[in-house]
Amino acid sequence: MNEEIIIAGFGGQGVLSMGKILAYSGVMQGMEVSWMPSYGPEMRGGTANVTVILSDSRISSPILRKYDTAIILNQQSMDKFEQTVKPGGLLVYDGNGITRHPERDDINIYRVDAAEEASKMQSAKTFNMIVLGGYLKINPVVTMENVMNGLKKSLPDRHHHLLPLNEAAIKRGTEIVQEIATV
Amino acid sequence: MSELRLMKGNEAIAEAAIRYGVDGYFGYPITPQSEVMETLMDLRPWESTGMVVLQAESEIASINMMYGGAGCGKKVMTSSSSPGISLMQEGLSYLAGAELPCVVVNVVRGGPGLGTIQPAQSDYAQAVNGGGHGDYNLIVLAPSSVQEMADFVELAFELAFKYRNPAMILSDGMIGQMMEKVELKPQKTRMSNEEIAEKYPWATTGKPSSRERNIITSVELDPYAFERFNNKVQAKYKQMHKEDVRFEQFQCEDAEYLLVAYGSSARICQKSVQLLREKGIKAGLLRPITLFPFPGVELEKLAGQVKGMLAVELSAGQLVRDVRLAVNGKVPVEHFGRMGGVIHSPEEVVEALEKNFLKG
Numbered sequence: 001m002n003e004e005i006i007i008a009g010f011g012g013q014g015v016l017s018m019g020k021i022l023a024y025s026g027v028m029q030g031m032e033v034s035w036m037p038s039y040g041p042e043m044r045g046g047t048a049n050v051t052v053i054l055s056d057s058r059i060s061s062p063i064l065r066k067y068d069t070a071i072i073l074n075q076q077s078m079d080k081f082e083q084t085v086k087p088g089g090l091l092v093y094d095g096n097g098i099t100r101h102p103e104r105d106d107i108n109i110y111r112v113d114a115a116e117e118a119s120k121m122q123s124a125k126t127f128n129m130i131v132l133g134g135y136l137k138i139n140p141v142v143t144m145e146n147v148m149n150g151l152k153k154s155l156p157d158r159h160h161h162l163l164p165l166n167e168a169a170i171k172r173g174t175e176i177v178q179e180i181a182t183v
Numbered sequence: 184m185s186e187l188r189l190m191k192g193n194e195a196i197a198e199a200a201i202r203y204g205v206d207g208y209f210g211y212p213i214t215p216q217s218e219v220m221e222t223l224m225d226l227r228p229w230e231s232t233g234m235v236v237l238q239a240e241s242e243i244a245s246i247n248m249m250y251g252g253a254g255c256g257k258k259v260m261t262s263s264s265s266p267g268i269s270l271m272q273e274g275l276s277y278l279a280g281a282e283l284p285c286v287v288v289n290v291v292r293g294g295p296g297l298g299t300i301q302p303a304q305s306d307y308a309q310a311v312n313g314g315g316h317g318d319y320n321l322i323v324l325a326p327s328s329v330q331e332m333a334d335f336v337e338l339a340f341e342l343a344f345k346y347r348n349p350a351m352i353l354s355d356g357m358i359g360q361m362m363e364k365v366e367l368k369p370q371k372t373r374m375s376n377e378e379i380a381e382k383y384p385w386a387t388t389g390k391p392s393s394r395e396r397n398i399i400t401s402v403e404l405d406p407y408a409f410e411r412f413n414n415k416v417q418a419k420y421k422q423m424h425k426e427d428v429r430f431e432q433f434q435c436e437d438a439e440y441l442l443v444a445y446g447s448s449a450r451i452c453q454k455s456v457q458l459l460r461e462k463g464i465k466a467g468l469l470r471p472i473t474l475f476p477f478p479g480v481e482l483e484k485l486a487g488q489v490k491g492m493l494a495v496e497l498s499a500g501q502l503v504r505d506v507r508l509a510v511n512g513k514v515p516v517e518h519f520g521r522m523g524g525v526i527h528s529p530e531e532v533v534e535a536l537e538k539n540f541l542k543g
Binding site: 020023024027032033034035036037039059060061062063064065153154 | 187188189215300356357360361362363364450451452453454455457526528529530
């Protein structure tokens, strides 16, 4: 198993922490992992992305040009990363603020309206966990048990009371993800 | 008890320093390595192991604090990124001149000048050629994973003390900022003053009646005496080349073309080797782990086997010079690399190898 993922969106959407939780879940599952952020003077409102690789064997390059999966959370990222998904790969996106929907016909496309759902749940910060849930429903690379273990490791102790809320958000994501097109 | 964690390279350096029993860290913040000091401050080792962590007023102050600590036989380290490392060069020359062991971490960013905060490998020449004035070299280790960031703290100190010479961990923004799985070693106890006095008789640990004063200095005005000193230092560098060259080979056994790359670029090149082999091109990778001492002998051996070598680095061509010196014209050596914080993709490396050796 070797899954190469790009997660891209605005700074402040929890892109980097979503990647970290996914990577930590991989560690909990005994996999090799890498997490490579675009770093820089980015802050809330700027663009942010992270490459996460989960693999059964030693990982070579942590920086890639093509991905098995792209998780896309804003229009700029759609413009930049839609074409980087390998044929037969997976694109998961949040429809909020998307003006040009994905057009590829050689990849699997799913939509998870996490921003809308987070607002319904009155917890904007769970947005990224709803997205993660949607992705894991389509591609269960790690078990839910290991995701929760990874989440626990990623969150500082003082935030551990938020674990049930995050678990609920992940579960909600698995329920609302919808198929747009498959190959 | 060892422990498995997901960490950034910079965080791994800090954790490993505490666990190895480092006595003092002196530094000044700069992107992309600020997490080293941030992690140290967060972990508060002065309350557990007694390690000193101090944010100095500048890089120049940091390196001179290192001189003081190292002179006392303490295990001292600093970290910075390219512009900060340039500021430390005078101090590094003095440390080498006074034969003091210490560890300096350079999480390289693109230059020249204040440059960019993105990764680069453009400080190679500065690192392997000493960097400051005078005939000296640093022991230079190039980690290519977060695990090696942690492991090389210990290795760098072992080598620095073995040779009484400063050691540098030459990393970059990519290895510093990325997260991977790391196995951390168990906590070691810091050496006591008595142990230091016994193990390092050269250190200024207080003068007992049994010996003369120890003097830590890099000045010697008698040219003949100073030439003798220089000869002694050069002999250490020869010994390093005999005993402490480290490298890793990746699919070199039947290779017809060899990529030579270190650190982050070596990670990218591993993928390039896979891609090249999928295309039926027998490529291999030699990854120098010690950049000084350089694995020139191994490259010379491979020069008899391969049709061409491509040095791949995030710079205009610095590593490539050492590769060319090592093979001495036996085989064509070309260079490929992006600059200014741009990171080459595995595919670009494939294209560069094909362009240089397989087309036209």
